[in-house]
Amino acid sequence: MASRKLVAASSAPILMSVLAAGESYGYAIISRVRAVSGGELQWTEGMLYPVLHRLEQQGLVEATWRTAETGRQRRYYRLTSAGKKALAEERAAWDRVHDTLQALTPEVSRA
Amino acid sequence: MRDHEAMLAAFAAQLARRGLGEHQIAELLDHLHCSIEQRIDAGDSPVVATRAAIAAVGDVADVTREYQKEGLMHPLQKLLGIAFVFLVFVVALNLQGAHMTVLVSEVAVIPLLMITGVTLGGLVASFGVQRTARMFSVSVLGRRASLDEAPLLLQVCLRGQRLAWTGCVLMVTTSAMHICSVLDNPAMIGPAIAWTLIGVVYAALIADLGFGSAERWITLQAA
Structure with a gap:
């Protein structure tokens, strides 16, 4: 299970990655992350929305209220072009961390 | 009002007391409804499903603190x-x-x-x-x-x-x-x-x- 700090640090790039596949809303985003991570990434669900709102304030996602098929009002989020660029940069940074860890792991195992 | 609806109303009132706006609460309530519906489909009673959904959203104080960062x-x-x-x-x-x-x-x-x-x-x-x-x-x-x-x-x-x-x-x-x-x-x-x-x-x-x-x-x- 990922630590709370790691979950917090990875929340923005993960949210943007889900939205890169297309428009979505909060509950669907959480369900998608839970399914893909096999339950390894456990978010406190209420924490997701402030992160989405901050991404919106930064211009990385945009949101619209629409009526869902249930008849309830629902807020849908979509990645902006600035968001796509930011996601590419985040992915590159995470890849570098991953590659470094991978490269160092054999040394740690031998030690 | 049914029990689970009263629980949702009480949760919304708690959020409002802590300063969350109408739209922020509406979004969280939509989330809770989705979560409750899925739990009921899986066999939970409405009350059990509502209790579990609210618990999954997290502690009200923590959630509102996270929202406060928006207006930071x-x-x-x-x-x-x-x-x-x-x-x-x-x-x-x-x-x-x-x-x-x-x-x-x-x-x-x-x-x-x-x-x-x-x-x-x-x-x-x-x-x-x-x-x-x-x-x-x-x-x-x-x-x-x-x-x-x-x-x-x-x-x-x-x-x-x-x-x-x-x-x-x-x-x-x-x-x-x-x-x-x-x-x-x-x-x-x-x-x-x-x-x-x-x-x-x-x-x-x-x-x-x-x-x-x-x-x-x-x-x-x-x-």
Whole structure:
């Protein structure tokens, strides 16, 4: 299970990655992350929305209220072009961390 | 109203009491409805499903704290607010017939120097130059505080608040002694009282708008 700090640090790039596949809303985003991570990434669900709102304030996602098929009002989020660029940069940074860890792991195992 | 609807209404009321807006609550309620529907489909009763869905959203205090970061103001904007308060103060003085130069006169500068001197001196004596400077760089320039250093920076803020008021008490005491020494000269009493009053205003600005704002900024950043 990922630590709370790691979950917090990875929340923005993960949210943007889900939205890169297309428009979505909060509950669907959480369900998608839970399914893909096999339950390894456990978010406190209420924490997701402030992160989405901050991404919106930064211009990385945009949101619209629409009526869902249930008849309830629902807020849908979509990645902006600035968001796509930011996601590419985040992915590159995470890849570098991953590659470094991978490269160092054999040394740690031998030690 | 059915039990699970009453639970949702109570949850929404808790969020509203903690300052969440109508749209923020509506979004969380839509989330809860989705979660409840899925749990009911999986076989839970409405009440059990609602209880579990609310628990999954998280502690109300934690969630609202996370939302408060949305409205988090950059310290430079906060300084703009302080400048505005100062401007209102100047205008009020002018309307009362006092000239604004009173704020840069010896009467006003001495208490300011006393309070800032006690505060900064006390902080440096307690935490050292580096940690004091770090607190200012985080809270004034908006640098990001790491989770590890946040508790220490908060201590610096709280000590700064207390020291500002300590400086105020020293300044008021000094001023009172000065007033006592000039009782036979009424022309000297007015400026001495003005010194005291302006000093209290400076202490309030430094302690609450200054260190209080810095404390809130660091707390919310680190939360």
